[in-house]
Amino acid sequence: MDSISELPDALLLKILSLLPTARDVVATMVLSKRWQPLWMMVPRLVYDDSYQNLEYGSFSRFVDKSLFLHEAPVIETLHFRLGKTCGSGDIRVWIRAADKCSVRRLILEFDSSPSASRAILPRSLYTGCRVLAILKLMQDAYPVGSIFCCLVFLTICTWESEWLNLLMCVLKDSPNLRALKLERGHSGPGPQPRPCWSEPSSIPECVISSLQTLEWTEYEGAKEEKEVIAFILRNGSCLKKVTISSKSTDRDKKLEMIKELAFLSRRSATCHLTFD
Structure with missing residues (x-):
């Protein structure tokens, strides 16, 4: 441990950023005086309540205190994995703290089981965060009338049946979006009904003027998926790269795709399409 302690702060912070959760990061403060203040400057924090090992009140107090004490000028990634009893009031406080800490990448991952309580996301998440550039959400809440001027990278989970509606809403409200990723994400309980695609009456501004890359993982070649890709390719003036991957092992099906x-x-004319 002494030899590691001799490393420069920048390298030690990178090491701490690799620890799985914020509790692990904070726990390093007891190692020595050299380590005691380092956790407060770590640029990546993961708060994980999904295992339900602790009483929720204890988890909530830990998040409040550690974010209040954090001193890094910018938090590159703030990731919440929240369990069944997460309160909407806590989320509102943590989003304000995220803005205070100048969070660049915010991930909110919610328990999707039927017994989990439904958390309502505050409008401040979409309108009040000044420097947020990447937002990743795992639920279906979306406030109408939000504008994400700073959002440049977006990930949408395609498991839920309403993902198409969410996608079109966010595209419409993200005028400077440059990169879009569509992924299957974690699977919820039971199969979901296929969504229905309806081409919008107007083309989102980002599709015309800023979207440069589209990545789609676990593409299945379903009717609505082909229609979404066709819409983006047909209207994406700035597209440079489209990468599609499928988990299918059927060679004939892949060839057809x-x-x-x-x-x-x-x-x-410069769009490069790759199928993995």
Whole structure:
């Protein structure tokens, strides 16, 4: 431990950023006087209540205190994995703290089981965070009328049946979005019904003027998925790279997907389409 303590602060902070949870990070303060203040400058914090090992009040107090004491000028990533009893009031406080800490990447991951309480996200998440550039949400709450001027990278989970509605809402309200990732995410209880695609009456500004990359993982080639890709390719003036990957092991099915995608028209002459 003494040899590690001799490393410069910047390297020690990188090491601490690799620890799995914020509790592990804070626990290093007891190692020595050298380590005692370091945790307060770590640029990546993961608060995990999903295991339900602790009484929720204890978890909430820990988050409040550690965020209040944190001194880093910028937190690059703030990640919450929240269990069944998370309170909306706590989320509101933590979002204010995230803004105070100049969080660049915020991830809110909620328990999706039927017995979990429904958390309501405050409007301040979408309108009050000054420097937030990346937002990742795992639930279906969305306040109408929000504008994400600073949002440049977006990840949408395609497991829920309402993901298409959420996607179009966020695209419409994110005029400077540059990168979009669609992923299956964690699977909820039981199969979800297929969503229905309806092409919007107007094209989102970001699709026309700023969206540069689209990444789609676990693409299945379903009707609504093909229609979404066709819409983005047909209208994406600034698209440079579209990467599609499928978990299917059926070679014939993959070949059919590739043929379908290859024949879709592209507005951007420089768009490169890759199928993995």
